[in-house]
Amino acid sequence: MKKIQLDPDNWSAVIEPGVTAFELQKAVTQQGYRVNTAEPAATVCANIVCTGLFSTWANAYGVGADHIVDMTFVDRHGTVFRINDKNAPNVFGFEQAVHPPPGICTEARVRMHPVTDDEEGILVPFTSLADALFFARDISRRRIGLAVGILGGHYLSTFISPTESLAEKTRDIFSGILEMTHVVSVIGDKYARNSIKQMVPCVIESNTLKMLMLGLPRLAGSGWTDIVTGLESDRPAYESIFSQEMLPVLEQVLAPSPETLAAAVDEDLREFYTNLYSRPHMTDMVWLTMFRIVSARMSRHKHMFAFLIYAPLDRVDVIQDLIASFADIAETHVIDHDLGFITPMDFGKRGILEYDYYIDHTDRTESEKIQQAMKDIEPMIDKLSAATRGVKFLKYIFSQGCARKENFLYT
Ligand SMILES: Cc1cc2nc3c(=O)[nH]c(=O)nc-3n(C[C@H](O)[C@H](O)[C@H](O)COP(=O)(O)OP(=O)(O)OC[C@H]3O[C@@H](n4cnc5c(N)ncnc54)[C@H](O)[C@@H]3O)c2cc1C
Structure with a gap:
């Protein structure tokens, strides 16, 4: 479960599903390379499958299928397949719907990137x-x-x-x-x-x-x-x-x-x-x-709910409206809120935006507030997504994290 096998000649590392982001980054850094990882405690295979693994490095290294050379899955019927096999289920496609994961990932070959000593x-x-x-x-x-x-x-x-x-x-x-x-x-x-x-x-x-x-x-x-x-x-x-x-x-x-x-x-x-x-x-x-x-x-002051949306970066109006809508909904439900981050992607054509709500998770009334707010947030994003190309709610990318980014950024 914890295997990390570096293959520097081939700019990749083979990992098993128990390997966390911190462990992998540490191993490749010692050899002078970098991988794109996100939260240090997240297991890398799960992170790729689950969210497509986004971070501020997505600007250079991409998201989703950009991370992987190959992955091995066991599907729900016990069939083992490699995503690079021509006959394998197509994990690279994307559909605007909530999908189950393609299976349990048992091994991944992820890309390693060069690092210069003047960064x-x-x-x-x-x-x-x-x-x-x-x-x-x-x-x-x-x-x-x-x-x-x-x-x-x-x-x-x-x-x-x-x-x-x-x-x-x-x-x-x-x-x-x-x-x-x-x-x-x-x-x-x-x-x-x-x-x-x-x-x-x-x-x-x-x-x-x-x-x-x-x-x-x-x-x-x-x-x-x-x-x-x-x-x-x-x-x-x-x-x-x-x-x-x-x-x-x-x-x-x-x-x-x-x-x-x-x-x-x-x-x-x-x-x-x-x-x-x-x-x-x-x-x-x-x-x-x-x-x-x-x-x-x-999340030190309160428990965080992060909302992630891919958006066209040249549409400042869309991004500002999105942020204003998140702020309005939070104010209506009396929830603490703030912009998290925005990272450009794919030569600045698209970006990923995180907006965060913060609640006191020990207070039942606060968790009710977030449930009510969700009823406003989801239709707001779905409506914007239907009207504006390039707006995609991460909710639909969950479990389709191996998809090619082009299949959700430009559809
Ligand atoms: C504070 C915070 C910040 C975060 N920031 C980011 C971020 O910046 N970027 C980002 O990409 N994500 C981010 N995440 C999301 C999170 O890191 C990922 O969802 C990651 O998958 C969690 O790793 P885990 O090992 O805890 O997975 P788990 O929580 O155990 O699993 C996550 C999902 O993946 C499935 N899964 C687990 N293992 C496998 C496997 N081997 N094969 C197939 N499916 C599997 C599980 O069934 C579950 O549905 C953040 C989460 C938190 C809490």
Whole structure:
């Protein structure tokens, strides 16, 4: 169940169904490669079959059938088949209906990808979703960058904050005072990052992000309102704060270190956090994006219901309407809600959008609210999907995760 057999000459790895994303990524990373995986605890075979395995790496590596060279299944009658066999059931097709899985996957040969030693993360801040969308689509169609994701205020602040209260304060500072309502997070080599720096007025490079992460309690605690008010610029505040001239000042103010960060957690956890954040991995965007161990933080304040929709990325109006509809339904049912992420795909022609609802799962009235909200959400997406090509609800892709992406993105 746990076999991982790397075949570097053939750019692939053979895995059994008990192998988790974390285990596989760790094994291939040690040999200098990468696989596209999502949640670290998810078993890779199940993830492919179940959701088609989407992540911010989908921008470069795709989804669904893009992940696989071959898979072996046992169907409900006990028949064993390989999907590469000409006589096998067609798992590559897609139908807009709720389907059972093709069977139990007993083995998969998944694709491995090359990695260069100059990859780093970079964040591009924006004051509006429309601008962030345009930029993400633009770099995707130009083939700039590998993992690309538009993040709203909640995801960014939550991922980098070790506590819930620090995440809330950080969000207020990022969105409110620094005016960055959205960021486009990109993992790319030096050529990609250099191109991006020529395209936008402001970026947050990996060393600045590391500084922010390790100095976060001081970012949340200091008098940023006064500093920003004193800047007297008609440009967004983040452009001044993250300018080259300001970085030494920022470093002085934040005093970034594992100890500074650990000051945000309860006293009995401080030593642990100091040791944890002394590891370079915990502030390395490439590693964090590949292994995703901090994404568990997104459900820290409440249980999350994630809604995933493929959408045409050039239709900013459709995406904004979709987000507004999710927000309206949540407000009607008094449910916490926020944009999760949007990742461009297939040269920016399409994207995948996650919108999240948050409920207190220990409160029965909250679970009733989500049940009522679902009655509004499903028809809303079905109607949009019928009227707009490229809009597809992940609900219909469940168990058809081996399908070719073209069969659900363009039908
Ligand atoms: C917080 C959170 C975030 C997530 N983020 C993402 C994300 O970004 N991208 C993404 O793609 N998914 C995401 N998921 C979905 C999840 O990771 C996948 O559905 C994954 O399949 C779960 O893995 P598991 O090993 O727990 O599978 P299980 O929960 O055990 O199984 C999932 C489904 O697959 C079936 N299954 C299990 N094993 C096999 C097998 N060998 N052959 C055939 N069918 C099988 C099960 O019957 C079940 O229907 C997220 C889930 C959570 C809770």
